[in-house]
Amino acid sequence: MRLVKMPKSKNTFAELLLGWWKKNKRDFPWRLTEDPWKIMIAEILLQKTNAEKVVEVYEKLLAVAQNPQQILTHSASEIAQIIKPLGLENSKSRRIKVLSEILVKNFNGNVPVDKESLLKLPGVGAYTAAMVLCLVKGEPEPAVDVNSVRLIQRFFGYKSSRSRPRTDPNLQNFIKSLMPSKDCKKFNLALLDFSHKICRVKPNCLNCPLNIMCSHLI
DSSP: OOOOOOOHHHHHHHHHHHHHHHHHHHOOGGGGGHHHHHHHHHHHHHTTTTTHHHHHHHHHHHHHHHSSSTTSOOOOOHHHHGGGGGGOOOOOOOHHHHHHHHHHHHHTTTOSHHHHHHSSSSOOOHHHHHHHHHHHHHOOOOOHHHHHHHHHHHOOOOOOOOSGGGGHHHHHHHHHHHTTTTOOOHHHHHHHHHHTTTSSOOOOOGGGTTTTGGGGGO
């Protein structure tokens, strides 16, 4: 691990990021709810697809299945037909069905909102658990994916020893240390939006409000 030491860089990073996000954030329906089921459904649908394409499918699915109990009244093929425009419909529909069965059987149809229970659910990893805990309870859990990792590595010159840096607990703890205690939800969403619009695989450094302090340009 290597960090470029810059005075107040952590605080400044969060301030600049949130300042940018306030004017440039993306609006999606799953960001407006505190229902953990709806957030979890969104995260399943969002895998390996464009977020803008998910909105219509997400709303169609919830129109027929507001909760796990209602999912179980539909076959996997019926669910797959609804989410077909996003691709991977068979694997995603099976995941939704299995998850619903577990929630109905073990949690009375409710999504648990503690980290240990979430991580035991089929197909729920650290990222999805973090999004549920952050969006529902405001807990400072970093939602670490390949995009947020790319941004943090570039800005701070962070080098992980892991082949998959997003699984690096040291990196996760470092990102957690960046999160403002009162704005952790906004911070997670800002990381997602900034890495989508600015700090892409091919970064838009000229229009980046963080470029003055970014180690990628030093």
